[in-house]
Amino acid sequence: MTQITVHGRATSSNVQTVTWCAAELGLEVERLDVGGAYGGTATPEYKAMNPNGLVPVVEIEGEAIFESAAIVRCLAAMHGDEAFWPRDPLARARLDKWAEWGKVAFGSAFLNQVYIPLVRLTDAQRDAAALAKGVEALARLVAILDEHLAASPWIGEKFSFADIIVGHLMFRLHAIEETGELTLPPHPNVTRYYADLKARPAFAEHVMISFDSLRPGGSGR
Ligand SMILES: N[C@@H](CCC(=O)N[C@@H](CS)C(=O)NCC(=O)O)C(=O)O
Known part of the structure; x- marks a missing residue:
C-alpha cells in the first residue's frame, strides 16, 4: 500500500x-x-x-x-481505476470540466463570497451588501449543479475524482443551510447528491468535521 x-x-x-x-x-x-x-x-x-x-x-x-x-x-x-480516473482524455475531460468548475467557479464563489464572510468573520467585519451579492451568485451556480445532477447520479455516471473536488464543498454548504445562516432556492438534486456522499464512510470520516473551531473566538485548529 x-x-x-x-x-x-x-x-x-x-x-x-x-x-x-x-x-x-x-x-x-x-x-x-x-x-x-x-x-x-x-x-x-x-x-x-x-x-x-x-x-x-x-x-x-x-x-x-x-x-x-x-x-x-x-x-x-x-x-484510480478507469471509473475514478478515465485514461481516455475526452472521457476524463467530461468529468474534469466539472472538477475545474467546482474549484474555480463554484468553490471560489462559495468559499470566498459566502462561507468565509458568514462563518469566519465577525458581524462587524462582514460586508452585508457584498455577502448578498455573493449569495445571489452562489444561487446561480447551485442551480447549474442542480440541473446537472438531475440527469446524473454523480458528477459522471460513476463516482470519480470530480466528485471529490466538487463534493467536499457539499458539507459546508448544507451545514450552513441547516443552521439557517444561508438560505438558497430549493436544490433537490444537490441535496440528494449530498445524501449519497454522506453515505460514503470516507466522506463522513474526512469531510464531515465540525468547522466551529474556525469561527471567531474559536481555537483556529
Ligand atoms: N488553492 C489552494 C488553497 C489552499 C488554501 O487556501 N489553504 C488554506 C486552508 S483551506 C490555508 O492554508 N489557510 C491558512 C492556514 O490554514 O494556515 C489549494 O487548493 O490547495
Whole structure:
C-alpha cells in the first residue's frame, strides 16, 4: 500500500479533499497538524515545499506537491481505476470540466463570497451588501449543479475524482443551510447528491468535521 504524508489541519476543506481522496483509493495517510493555529507554514522547510505557506502539502514518493486539486488528480492518476480516473482524455475531460468548475467557479464563489464572510468573520467585519451579492451568485451556480445532477447520479455516471473536488464543498454548504445562516432556492438534486456522499464512510470520516473551531473566538485548529 502507498504511504503518503499530508501536511495540513483536518478542519481545512482543501486538506479534506486530499485525505478523502486517499481514503477512497485505499491509501495509507500520515497527516500532520499544520496551518491555522497550529502554525508551521512559515518555516523555511515548509516554504521550500509550498512557497505560498498554505495547506495542504502532500509528500508522495519523496516529492512535495501543493494545490489540493493537483494532488487529487495525481493520486487519481496513480491509483484510480478507469471509473475514478478515465485514461481516455475526452472521457476524463467530461468529468474534469466539472472538477475545474467546482474549484474555480463554484468553490471560489462559495468559499470566498459566502462561507468565509458568514462563518469566519465577525458581524462587524462582514460586508452585508457584498455577502448578498455573493449569495445571489452562489444561487446561480447551485442551480447549474442542480440541473446537472438531475440527469446524473454523480458528477459522471460513476463516482470519480470530480466528485471529490466538487463534493467536499457539499458539507459546508448544507451545514450552513441547516443552521439557517444561508438560505438558497430549493436544490433537490444537490441535496440528494449530498445524501449519497454522506453515505460514503470516507466522506463522513474526512469531510464531515465540525468547522466551529474556525469561527471567531474559536481555537483556529
Ligand atoms: N488553492 C489552494 C488553497 C489552499 C488554501 O487556501 N489553504 C488554506 C486552508 S483551506 C490555508 O492554508 N489557510 C491558512 C492556514 O490554514 O494556515 C489549494 O487548493 O490547495
